[in-house]
Amino acid sequence: xxxxxxxxxSVAAAxxxxxxxxxxxxxxxxxxxxxPLGKGKVVVRVDPFFVQLVLGGYPFxxxxxxxxxxxxxxTPSLTLPITGGTWDRTNTRGTFLVKGGVDYIHYTTxxxxxxxxxVTAWHAKINPTAVWTAxxxxxxxxxxxxxxxSARMSFPTIGGHKFVKVSNVALTYDAAFDxxxxxxxxxxLVTTTPFGTATxxxxxx
Numbered sequence: 001x002x003x004x005x006x007x008x009x010s011v012a013a014a015x016x017x018x019x020x021x022x023x024x025x026x027x028x029x030x031x032x033x034x035x036p037l038g039k040g041k042v043v044v045r046v047d048p049f050f051v052q053l054v055l056g057g058y059p060f061x062x063x064x065x066x067x068x069x070x071x072x073x074x075t076p077s078l079t080l081p082i083t084g085g086t087w088d089r090t091n092t093r094g095t096f097l098v099k100g101g102v103d104y105i106h107y108t109t110x111x112x113x114x115x116x117x118x119v120t121a122w123h124a125k126i127n128p129t130a131v132w133t134a135x136x137x138x139x140x141x142x143x144x145x146x147x148x149x150s151a152r153m154s155f156p157t158i159g160g161h162k163f164v165k166v167s168n169v170a171l172t173y174d175a176a177f178d179x180x181x182x183x184x185x186x187x188x189l190v191t192t193t194p195f196g197t198a199t200x201x202x203x204x205x
Contacts, residue, residue, distance in 0.1 A: 033090035040082035040163070040202025042098055042124060044171065045075045047194040058106050058185060063120050066100030078102065080122070082202045087164050091127075092153060094164070096200050098122035101134060106185050117184045119143055119177075124200060126151075126166050131174060137184070142174040144195055155204075167199040 053059060062068040066080040080100045087094035101120030108115065121135045122143065130146035147170035154165045173181075173189045182188050 033088050035087045035089055036205040037082065037085040037087055037094065037096060037164070038203035038205050039084075040096070040200065042080050042082055042096065042122075042198055042200045044078040044080075044196040044198045046078055046196040049193055050076060050196075053104075056187075058104055058187065060102040060104040063101045063103050063118060066102065078196070082124075082200065085124075085202065087202075087204060093127040094125075096122075096124040096126070096202055098124050104181070104185075115184055117181060124198070126169070126200070130169075132171070134177075136177065136180045139180075141180055142176040144171040144177065145174050146171055146198075156201075162204045163201055164204055165199070165201040169198040169200070171195040171198055 050060075062078060062080075066078060068076065068078050070076045080098045082096045083099050085094060085096040099121070101118065101122060104117040104119070106115045107113065117137055119134045119136050121140075123133045125132060125146065126148070128148075130148055131142045132144040132146055133140055134143035135141075136143065150168045150170065152167045154167075156163050156165055171194065173193050173195055178189045
């Protein structure tokens with residue numbers, strides 16, 4: 001009887017170990033709920049605070065392949081391509097990989113010096129604790145806090161393909177971005193300062 005009990009415990013331990021090994025070797029993308037994202041774009045309607053940055057001598061410019069539009073009376077906008085990512089169909093959340101970004105600049109005199117902060121390669125996250133990260137002058141940081149209170153989600157079909165679309169995402173500068181900005185320019189943005197309102201759309205593969 002004791003041998004049978006010991007044998008039973010050995011079998012249970014072996015099964016548990018096998019399950020643990022399986023979890024370790026399976027990639028996160030193996031989840032049935034995770035769907036790869038194809039190409040798309042994110043469009044940010046830039047907040048009017050941008051004008052204050054320009055007047056203060058801290059404008060930003062699009063880093064290709066991103067592009068800016070400054071029509072009047074159209075709200076200034078920033079368009080960046082989405083190159084991939086993943087979408088969780090079960091929990092309706094995901095991460096969009098965004099190419100390009102923005103380059104903040106400022107000149108100081110004595111002697112004339114150009115200071116700049118490149119904010120590129122965004123990881124735009126849509127989830128309950130949505131923080132968009134970016135590479136700021138070579139270091140990935142939390143760049144924008146994404147407010148989803150007024151966000152709207154839909155799954156349109158375009159050209160026979162299914163897309164995920166998330167609109168009205170409120171972006172504000174994260175504390176880490178404010179620190180990076182201050183380290184380069186010596187000026188604080190304040191973390192509640194709005195960057196803009198974003199709409200993301202990407203193909204579901």
